[in-house]
Amino acid sequence: MNDVKKELIKMTGDLSKNKERVKQRVLQRHKVKPKKSISLKILTAIVTLCLVGFVIQFLDSDKKQSAQIFNQTGLTYYMDIAERFSLDKGRELEEAYRRYEKRVASYYFAKSLGIESTKEERKAEGQQRLEELKMLQESLPEYAELLKKQGLDKYFTKNIEPLIPMMVAEKKLEALYVEKYPTFPTEMASDQATRDAIRYFNAHFAEQAKAFQEEIGLENYTNTRQGTIHIGTVVGIQDNAFLLVEGAVPEEVVSMSQAQIIKKYQNATWYPLIDDIALQIGNYVAVHSIGGVTTDEEVPVNRFGFVDAIEMIEPTVTKNITLQNADEVRAFLNPINWRMKEKTFDTPPNYAFVLDGVRVDIWEGYGHSLWLQAQEYGELQLSQERAKQLKALLKMDES
Amino acid sequence: MVIVNKVTEEVDGILEKIIDDHAEHLLRLAYFYVKNQHVAEDIVQEVFIKFSEHAYEERGQLRAYLSTLTINKSKDYLKSWHYKKCLLQEKLFLTQAKKQRDALIEAEERSQIGAAILNLPLTYREPILLYYFEEMKIADIAQVLALPENTVKTRLKRAREALKPHLREEWEVLLHE
Numbered sequence: 001m002n003d004v005k006k007e008l009i010k011m012t013g014d015l016s017k018n019k020e021r022v023k024q025r026v027l028q029r030h031k032v033k034p035k036k037s038i039s040l041k042i043l044t045a046i047v048t049l050c051l052v053g054f055v056i057q058f059l060d061s062d063k064k065q066s067a068q069i070f071n072q073t074g075l076t077y078y079m080d081i082a083e084r085f086s087l088d089k090g091r092e093l094e095e096a097y098r099r100y101e102k103r104v105a106s107y108y109f110a111k112s113l114g115i116e117s118t119k120e121e122r123k124a125e126g127q128q129r130l131e132e133l134k135m136l137q138e139s140l141p142e143y144a145e146l147l148k149k150q151g152l153d154k155y156f157t158k159n160i161e162p163l164i165p166m167m168v169a170e171k172k173l174e175a176l177y178v179e180k181y182p183t184f185p186t187e188m189a190s191d192q193a194t195r196d197a198i199r200y201f202n203a204h205f206a207e208q209a210k211a212f213q214e215e216i217g218l219e220n221y222t223n224t225r226q227g228t229i230h231i232g233t234v235v236g237i238q239d240n241a242f243l244l245v246e247g248a249v250p251e252e253v254v255s256m257s258q259a260q261i262i263k264k265y266q267n268a269t270w271y272p273l274i275d276d277i278a279l280q281i282g283n284y285v286a287v288h289s290i291g292g293v294t295t296d297e298e299v300p301v302n303r304f305g306f307v308d309a310i311e312m313i314e315p316t317v318t319k320n321i322t323l324q325n326a327d328e329v330r331a332f333l334n335p336i337n338w339r340m341k342e343k344t345f346d347t348p349p350n351y352a353f354v355l356d357g358v359r360v361d362i363w364e365g366y367g368h369s370l371w372l373q374a375q376e377y378g379e380l381q382l383s384q385e386r387a388k389q390l391k392a393l394l395k396m397d398e399s
Numbered sequence: 400m401v402i403v404n405k406v407t408e409e410v411d412g413i414l415e416k417i418i419d420d421h422a423e424h425l426l427r428l429a430y431f432y433v434k435n436q437h438v439a440e441d442i443v444q445e446v447f448i449k450f451s452e453h454a455y456e457e458r459g460q461l462r463a464y465l466s467t468l469t470i471n472k473s474k475d476y477l478k479s480w481h482y483k484k485c486l487l488q489e490k491l492f493l494t495q496a497k498k499q500r501d502a503l504i505e506a507e508e509r510s511q512i513g514a515a516i517l518n519l520p521l522t523y524r525e526p527i528l529l530y531y532f533e534e535m536k537i538a539d540i541a542q543v544l545a546l547p548e549n550t551v552k553t554r555l556k557r558a559r560e561a562l563k564p565h566l567r568e569e570w571e572v573l574l575h576e
Contacts, residue, residue, distance in 0.1 A: 004512065004531035011513025012427045018440050019422040026418060026447040187461060291460070294534070296423075340537075340552065 069205055070212035075100055084142040097218055101209065102194060105201035107166050109193075110173040112200060117168035125171075126164045130156055173197070181272050183239050188293050188304055192272050195306055198223055228290065230269070230305075231313065231348045234283045235261050241270045242279050243301060244287055247359050249352060250315040253282040262300060265359065269303040277310050284318075286311040286348065313348050318361075321353040321394050329355055329393050338378035345371070351396060362396075414451055421462055422447075425469045431528050432473035434517060442472045466533055467543065477521070515562050523558035526551055 078096035117125075136143040137152055147155050177193035178186055201209070202223070213221050233250050235258050236243030243258075246267045253261070262268040271287055273279060292305035323329055333355070349361035363371040370387040373379040382390060391397060422443060429439035446468045516527055529540045537555075541548040 002531055002534070004516075004527075005534070007510040007513045008431065008516065008528075008532050009427065011510035011517070012430055013509060015423045015426045015436075018426050018436060019418070022422050022426070022440055022444050022447065023415065023418045025444050026451070027415060191460075293462070340555070 069104060069208040070100070072216070075216060080146060084146075093216065093218055094221065097213065097216065097221065098223070101201070101223060102198065103170070105197040105205075106170050106173060106194060108205070109197035109200040110169040113173070113176070115169045115172050115176070117165045117172070121168045122164045125168050126161060129160055129164070129167070133160070180240050183241055183270065184272065184304055185293055185295060188306070189272075192274075192306055195308065196274060199308065224308075228288075229345070230287045230289060231345075232265075232267075232285070232287075233261075234279050234281055234285060235268070237273075237279060237281060240273050242273055243268055243270055244285065247352075247361065249318055249320055250282045250284050251320065259300065264357070267303075268301045269305045270301060271305050271307045271310075274307050274310065279310070282315075284313045284315045284348070286313055317347075318349050319351050321351055321396065323353055323355060324395070325393060326355060329353075329390075332390060332393055333360075336380055338374070338380050340378055345373075349373075351394070353394065414447070417450075417461070418447055421465050424462065425465055428466060428469050428528070428532065429473045431517065431524065431532065432470070432521070433476055438476060439473075442469060442476060445472055463533075470543070512562070519558055519561055523554055523561060526554045527558045527562075530555060 075096055078100045079092060082092040082096040082099075133143075133147075133152060133156060137147050138144075150158070174190045174193050177189045181189040181192065184192075213219075230244060230246045232244045232246035233248040233253060234242050235245050235248065235253060243262075245261050245265045246269075247265050248261050256264070269292065271289065279285065287305070287307060288309040288311075289305045289307055292303060295302045295304070345363055347363070350364050351362040353360055353362075358374050360372055360374045363373075365371050365381065368384045368387055370382045370390060371379065372382065425443045425446060426436075426439050429442040430436060433439055433442065446465060449468060450465065516524060519527065525544065526540055529535045529543060530537075535543070537548050537551055540546075541551045544551065546554075
């Protein structure tokens with residue numbers, strides 16, 4: 001958590017009583033007007049059931065698999081839901097496809113991990129889903145209207161019953177991830193399952209997905225987002241997760257304790273170990289990540305990040321410079337106006353040094369220029385002439 | 400019917416957990432916009448009610464989703480007739496204005512920098528809140544505010560400059576970001 005955020009939280013004081021009041025009011029209203037309330041979980045479950053149903057129908061057919069991955073009927077149902085419940089008006093097609101694709105991806109990924117369902121599990125799931133669908137029909141006019149044409153029983157038999165094995169498999173996939181990453185917030189563990197499913201899906205079914213997007217007229221769709229690359233050292237491993245300190249170099253693991261490194265860089269983050277990569281404490285890695293969660297727990301590290309890829313880096317790639325003339329370096333850097341950190345490097349720094357407890361990373365740029373970045377501080381670019389002066393001060397040519 | 404009741408109980412349990420996990424964060428966020436705890440409570444209450452009545456699947460980004468709803472509701476409130484009426488009443492009735500001042504003094508006692516941020520005009524307060532409190536990237540802030548990234552950066556820079564007189568030495572790092 002950054003210092004400004006801490007101050008903002010401090011300023012507002014204790015809000016636990018306000019929270020309790022809000023909770024009581026919301027729950028009270030929820031109970032008073034049950035017909036107006038709808039659980040997202042249940043809604044999601046029904047949507048999922050319908051989606052997976054369409055998938056399984058085609059899985060059981062004799063058609064070639066590439067033609068089975070997606071179908072217009074599955075998307076039509078999602079469009080029905082998006083048109084009724086979407087908060088993002090005008091982008092219903094994209095939203096419908098995104099949900100559709102996510103469910104398909106989760107199913108195939110679960111299957112690839114050997115997740116199957118037992119007869120008892122399918123029976124229990126089917127009973128629960130039927131009751132939930134009845135409740136939704138009674139509670140929501142949108143569902144009543146949707147089910148009116150075919151009738152609930154026929155609809156359930158046709159679209160949901162065949163899906164039950166897939167619904168169970170998907171739930172088991174999420175449960176597997178929650179169990180695999182016990183120290184992560186539950187929602188994060190489940191979401192990492194989805195991310196891994198999308199990665200698996202992109203690796204195996206990208207062509208089919210593209211063809212279907214063209215068929216339905218969805219242009220410029222992507223399910224991957226530009227993340228951030230965090231380069232640092234693994235300082236802890238526990239319960240299928242690793243603790244990364246961005247900016248730390250492997251030799252610091254030898255000379256400092258874990259707590260000292262965490263305190264020094266103030267950016268330690270837990271990431272899930274993916275793809276069975278055998279990381280060890282002291283490994284120098286680049287983590288491709290987008291998004292994460294900071295919890296309110298009073299623990300040494302309460303930051304958790306998602307992972308899209310992990311790359312091992314040679315530990316010696318960054319040369320650590322031990323300052324012998326700190327005063328001169330300080331005098332050189334102090335007048336320079338550091339700006340907000342914007343540039344993302346996809347390679348580790350060529351050099352690094354620590355000045356007044358702040359680590360400064362250096363990348364060699366075009367035309368003998370240098371890029372400097374300091375953790376939690378900013379960045380600057382030095383022209384050839386200024387770069388030459390700094391190189392001399394740091395004795396970089398000799399290091 | 401028994402099963403339906405059971406499902407309803409489960410729904411309440413899920414909603415209660417979500418409120419427990421996110422309410423305090425959202426209350427703070429709303430307060431930073433409207434500067435009134437009672438109004439912030441009303442806004443967050445509406446957010447959870449709206450949330451419970453709509454489909455939502457992106458569980459991993461739940462906090463971001465709830466935050467967006469809270470921001471939109473808070474801004475709606477600031478634009479509302481009710482808010483403008485309250486401002487007028489504050490001018491007419493000194494007691495209310497005093498109460499508001501007392502609350503701000505209390506806030507300042509707890510954190511000088513926090514109170515200074517609270518006193519910024521919304522144009523500059525908002526990017527600061529999204530950047531530091533919501534920990535959003537510049538690109539994401541630009542998207543939320545429907546502004547070019549450069550405008551967001553300029554507003555952040557000006558906000559930091561405006562905060563400068565309120566900052567102690569140890570906060571000077573903020574000015575260089």
